[in-house]
Amino acid sequence: xxxxxxxxxxxxxxxxxxNPLTLSSGAQLPRYDLIYETYGELNADASNAxxxxxxxxxxxxxxGEDANGKPGWWDGYIGPGKPVDTDKFFVVCSNxxxxxxxxxxxxxxxxxxxxxxxxxxxxxxxxxxxxxxxxLRKHLGIEQWAALIxxxxxxxxxxxxxxxxxxxxxxxxxIAAAPKLSAQNIxxxxxxxxxxxxxxxxxxxxxxENDTIPKQGLSLARMLGHLTYLSDDMMGxxxxxxxxxxxxxxxxxxxxxxxxxLRYQGEKFATKQNFxxxxxxxxxxxxxxxxxxxxxDHDLTKALAQATxxxxxxxxxxxxxxxxxxxxxxxxxxxxxxxxVSYAEVESEHGHDAFLLPNEHYExxxxxxMQKLINELPExxxxxxxx
Amino acid sequence: xxxxxxxxxxxxxxxxxxNPLTLSSGAQLPRYDLIYETYGELNADASNAxxxxxxxxxxxxxxGEDANGKPGWWDGYIGPGKPVDTDKFFVVCSNxxxxxxxxxxxxxxxxxxxxxxxxxxxxxxxxxxxxxxxxLRKHLGIEQWAALIxxxxxxxxxxxxxxxxxxxxxxxxxIAAAPKLSAQNIxxxxxxxxxxxxxxxxxxxxxxENDTIPKQGLSLARMLGHLTYLSDDMMGxxxxxxxxxxxxxxxxxxxxxxxxxLRYQGEKFATKQNFxxxxxxxxxxxxxxxxxxxxxDHDLTKALAQATxxxxxxxxxxxxxxxxxxxxxxxxxxxxxxxxVSYAEVESEHGHDAFLLPNEHYExxxxxxMQKLINELPExxxxxxxx
Numbered sequence: 001x002x003x004x005x006x007x008x009x010x011x012x013x014x015x016x017x018x019n020p021l022t023l024s025s026g027a028q029l030p031r032y033d034l035i036y037e038t039y040g041e042l043n044a045d046a047s048n049a050x051x052x053x054x055x056x057x058x059x060x061x062x063x064g065e066d067a068n069g070k071p072g073w074w075d076g077y078i079g080p081g082k083p084v085d086t087d088k089f090f091v092v093c094s095n096x097x098x099x100x101x102x103x104x105x106x107x108x109x110x111x112x113x114x115x116x117x118x119x120x121x122x123x124x125x126x127x128x129x130x131x132x133x134x135x136l137r138k139h140l141g142i143e144q145w146a147a148l149i150x151x152x153x154x155x156x157x158x159x160x161x162x163x164x165x166x167x168x169x170x171x172x173x174x175i176a177a178a179p180k181l182s183a184q185n186i187x188x189x190x191x192x193x194x195x196x197x198x199x200x201x202x203x204x205x206x207x208x209e210n211d212t213i214p215k216q217g218l219s220l221a222r223m224l225g226h227l228t229y230l231s232d233d234m235m236g237x238x239x240x241x242x243x244x245x246x247x248x249x250x251x252x253x254x255x256x257x258x259x260x261x262l263r264y265q266g267e268k269f270a271t272k273q274n275f276x277x278x279x280x281x282x283x284x285x286x287x288x289x290x291x292x293x294x295x296x297d298h299d300l301t302k303a304l305a306q307a308t309x310x311x312x313x314x315x316x317x318x319x320x321x322x323x324x325x326x327x328x329x330x331x332x333x334x335x336x337x338x339x340x341v342s343y344a345e346v347e348s349e350h351g352h353d354a355f356l357l358p359n360e361h362y363e364x365x366x367x368x369x370m371q372k373l374i375n376e377l378p379e380x381x382x383x384x385x386x387x
Numbered sequence: 388x389x390x391x392x393x394x395x396x397x398x399x400x401x402x403x404x405x406n407p408l409t410l411s412s413g414a415q416l417p418r419y420d421l422i423y424e425t426y427g428e429l430n431a432d433a434s435n436a437x438x439x440x441x442x443x444x445x446x447x448x449x450x451g452e453d454a455n456g457k458p459g460w461w462d463g464y465i466g467p468g469k470p471v472d473t474d475k476f477f478v479v480c481s482n483x484x485x486x487x488x489x490x491x492x493x494x495x496x497x498x499x500x501x502x503x504x505x506x507x508x509x510x511x512x513x514x515x516x517x518x519x520x521x522x523l524r525k526h527l528g529i530e531q532w533a534a535l536i537x538x539x540x541x542x543x544x545x546x547x548x549x550x551x552x553x554x555x556x557x558x559x560x561x562i563a564a565a566p567k568l569s570a571q572n573i574x575x576x577x578x579x580x581x582x583x584x585x586x587x588x589x590x591x592x593x594x595x596e597n598d599t600i601p602k603q604g605l606s607l608a609r610m611l612g613h614l615t616y617l618s619d620d621m622m623g624x625x626x627x628x629x630x631x632x633x634x635x636x637x638x639x640x641x642x643x644x645x646x647x648x649l650r651y652q653g654e655k656f657a658t659k660q661n662f663x664x665x666x667x668x669x670x671x672x673x674x675x676x677x678x679x680x681x682x683x684d685h686d687l688t689k690a691l692a693q694a695t696x697x698x699x700x701x702x703x704x705x706x707x708x709x710x711x712x713x714x715x716x717x718x719x720x721x722x723x724x725x726x727x728v729s730y731a732e733v734e735s736e737h738g739h740d741a742f743l744l745p746n747e748h749y750e751x752x753x754x755x756x757m758q759k760l761i762n763e764l765p766e767x768x769x770x771x772x773x774x
Binding site for chain 2: 122123187193194223238255
């Protein structure tokens with residue numbers, strides 16, 4: 001396999017879908033753009049295509065470098081010689097609808113009014129995203145994905161794909177996810193949303209027209225998000241109770257390192273990264289809504305009876321946002337259906353963030369599973385029978 | 388023991404301390420009031436006095452009814468025939484300095500300026516509170532408390548008493564506490580503080596002069612607090628993913644019951660309960676600062692070597708704010724010192740809130756320990772030798 005090579009600079013592409021998309025809410029999106037990146041080459045029979053689904057604040061730039069040299073958010077795991085090997089696979093990643101990185105979303109122009117959508121952008125669900133990603137699949141000439149891969153909210157989209165389009169994927173990799181949010185998960189989202197929506201600069205979502213952004217609310221939401229992505233142990237080993245100055249200041253300036261870290265993360269998200277507040281609201285609602293079992297008598301086993309893909313499910317020991325127990329629910333429901341499922345519970349102190357970070361066990365599990373897929377590709381099939 | 392009787396309506400009392408109090412920060416409080424309530428009768432040799440220390444949003448009204456008929460925050464455990472039996476003990480509880488319920492705090496008039504303290508009220512620590520409570524002890528003519536009792540931040544004050552005034556207490560009951568906050572604990576406090584301080588109605592803490600309150604920020608802080616007081620399991624069994632309406636609304640109104648509950652709690656705290664935002668800030672900072680081991684080479688065993696009291700330490704299985712592991716740290720340090728320590732880990736799904744709620748095991752442990760104290764009182768001592 002040799003040394004890993006770089007993917008180099010990746011230029012995003014744009015799919016313009018001129019057909020309306022009917023959404024779970026009943027609303028219609030008259031037309032939409034999907035921005036996406038691809039890595040590697042599609043093989044002759046289009047059997048080596050992989051779609052990666054992103055999480056809450058992610059985007060289409062999952063690997064390689066962007067025009068500013070910024071690496072993709074999963075670049076550690078996707079590229080030449082990496083677990084998702086772009087010498088073997090054609091990897092696709094698009095920015096979700098409702099996003100703020102180039103796909104149609106709240107910062108886009110509403111064709112019906114000629115103004116920015118803002119709060120009028122319709123509510124999205126994982127199912128809506130999957131339906132829009134299915135248009136991208138058709139556009140790229142892919143009959144069936146070799147695999148769908150996603151972490152966190154991305155893993156939820158993978159589950160939805162496996163249920164809604166069972167014949168359109170062979171493998172489903174569901175990482176650090178849950179079959180639905182718990183009341184506590186929803187509660188954290190709600191506090192984050194309240195922080196944004198009660199910021200006076202929010203202006204009922206019309207902050208762009210008011211030439212401002214709800215910076216404080218968005219910063220708070222991000223600080224809170226970070227808190228739930230990190231484990232207590234990890235925060236302890238990273239920050240402990242270390243003071244920023246040598247001694248206690250007895251004021252409300254930053255006193256402990258962890259405060260400094262969180263404030264910085266919150267500020268960066270709202271200003272330098274310029275994440276759109278309406279997108280943040282919408283993404284957290286899509287998380288809240290995700291509950292594929294609901295229409296199957298709240299029985300996840302029944303919901304996953306639709307699925308025909310093989311599964312890899314991965315969880316991380318210190319993840320308290322979507323704990324290993326949540327992955328167990330998925331694995332049990334798959335086993336109830338005699339699905340072909342592999343499961344790994346990876347030891348990590350990095351909490352929910354672990355799915356993005358280097359980890360020897362995680363990488364080995366990921367790589368081993370992907371090697372199985374490589375062996376199934378027609379160019380590597382010793383028996384010549386294409387699956 | 389018979390039926391529990393009611394304590395009836397309790398009238399708070401005021402101690403006016405005209406001596407200055409030198410604080411941990413180096414600042415001085417020129418004079419201060421402590422509001423407090425008492426229950427039961429002090430016995431002849433003043434050996435049956437108990438001080439209860441309150442937590443973040445608590446106050447001096449721990450038992451009985453106030454003028455509006457509102458029961459005290461620990462009324463389930465304190466009263467005639469209750470675990471802390473007011474037929475046997477003289478129970479005292481004061482509102483902490485910096486509070487907003489009658490003791491001197493940010494809403495009081497600064498004698499040096501004639502204006503409300505607001506953000507100029509000095510930062511407090513558990514040690515400062517203990518020093519002020521020690522003035523109350525002297526005022527009441529109590530040489531030695533039979534016991535100090537506190538949950539959460541109250542438990543921290545009990546630890547500080549045991550270290551700073553070892554000969555002034557015979558028993559220390561430390562419930563649902565920790566020997567210091569973790570980085571995650573501090574991080575949650577910091578997000579809550581940012582929510583308050585970035586509310587435009589905060590006005591740098593001078594909201595009273597501006598005839599307003601930072602209602603949104605305080606509501607957010609309280610919502611977040613509630614989230615950390617409740618366990619995921621408990622929120623699940625209390626709210627699950629129950630919808631407020633029959634079906635999904637696909638908007639930002641309250642959709643799930645848990646959202647409704649949290650918004651209500653936040654709103655109530657900021658408006659109906661009229662909790663002071665500067666007090667909330669100050670209390671969270673006192674929590675962050677609490678670290679009695681710091682001045683003993685960060686060695687809790689060394690810190691607790693000062694203590695001569697007997698200890699009861701109680702934790703609750705689903706408490707993730709101050710988990711049982713945090714109580715273990717206290718118990719281990721006490722055992723290192725061959726202290727007389729009892730420990731109970733109580734099964735509960737109610738998270739950190741469990742320390743305030745009915746629980747058979749908790750009540751039995753609490754009652755049994757207090758019975759030991761009753762047996763030690765001179766009026767119950769069969770051998771006539773006063774401890």
